[in-house]
Amino acid sequence: MDLKLAGKTVLITGGSRGIGFACAMAFAAEGCAVHIASRSKESLEAARDKIRDRHNVPVEIHAADFSTGDTVRAVIEAVGHADILVNNAGAIPRGDILAMTEPKWRESWELKVFGYINATRAMLDKMYARKKGAVVNIIGLAGEAYNYDYVAGTMANAGLMAFTRAVGSKSVDRGVRVVAINPPATRTDRMLTLLRGQAQQQLGDPDRWPELTKHMPFGRPAEPDEVADLAVFLASDRASYISGVVVTLDGGQAARN
Numbered sequence: 001m002d003l004k005l006a007g008k009t010v011l012i013t014g015g016s017r018g019i020g021f022a023c024a025m026a027f028a029a030e031g032c033a034v035h036i037a038s039r040s041k042e043s044l045e046a047a048r049d050k051i052r053d054r055h056n057v058p059v060e061i062h063a064a065d066f067s068t069g070d071t072v073r074a075v076i077e078a079v080g081h082a083d084i085l086v087n088n089a090g091a092i093p094r095g096d097i098l099a100m101t102e103p104k105w106r107e108s109w110e111l112k113v114f115g116y117i118n119a120t121r122a123m124l125d126k127m128y129a130r131k132k133g134a135v136v137n138i139i140g141l142a143g144e145a146y147n148y149d150y151v152a153g154t155m156a157n158a159g160l161m162a163f164t165r166a167v168g169s170k171s172v173d174r175g176v177r178v179v180a181i182n183p184p185a186t187r188t189d190r191m192l193t194l195l196r197g198q199a200q201q202q203l204g205d206p207d208r209w210p211e212l213t214k215h216m217p218f219g220r221p222a223e224p225d226e227v228a229d230l231a232v233f234l235a236s237d238r239a240s241y242i243s244g245v246v247v248t249l250d251g252g253q254a255a256r257n
Contacts, residue, residue: 217251
């Protein structure tokens with residue numbers, strides 16, 4: 001299937017690692033010019049080189065902290081011609097209502113919640129003027145499964161789901177689609193580090209981490225490429241009538257309870 005993405009430009013936040021990097025690779029494979037943003041210039045440079053080596057497309061990097069509104073707006077101003085925005089930056093720590101201090105809570109929301117809001121708002125201004133474009137928000141399954149021990153993440157994800165539906169319901173009047181994906185636990189480097197630590201603690205061997213994922217659908221976590229493939233499709237013209245929708249990519253996990 002030709003997704004008709006060749007020659008388009010995509011900006012991916014949190015694009016140097018994990019799901020964001022997988023998205024960058026997937027869009028590059030479709031012939032897109034890729035812009036990736038994250039805090040670490042070193043990680044961005046390594047990601048850029050890998051993408052260029054594999055797909056030979058233009059790749060630009062933006063070392064930027066998307067928890068700061070002015071920084072977000074500056075990056076969007078520089079990449080305002082992008083046809084697609086993928087919001088992916090941000091990870092919220094676990095903790096219940098008492099363990100999550102106010103500074104920790106606010107810091108994590110500045111990046112994951114307000115980073116998405118600020119980037120979307122700034123890019124919509126550009127896309128509305130052109131009457132075309134797509135925004136894909138990578139959110140997370142916690143927004144569908146309220147978790148006392150992950151209260152800040154649960155609330156943030158649920159809020160971003162509502163944000164996607166509200167904005168995407170009317171952005172179509174200006175020719176722009178806004179959609180989201182809720183991935184489950186995904187086999188990123190960050191997750192593997194956590195699982196290896198748990199395997200060492202519980203099983204005495206970090207290499208036995210796959211045993212801790214047997215309860216998951218298909219007996220494994222999702223792969224970053226599986227999330228990226230869906231993001232590419234949703235951003236393409238093949239999904240031209242999809243907006244204001246949150247797609248759950250979880251192997252049926254949310255429906256199990």
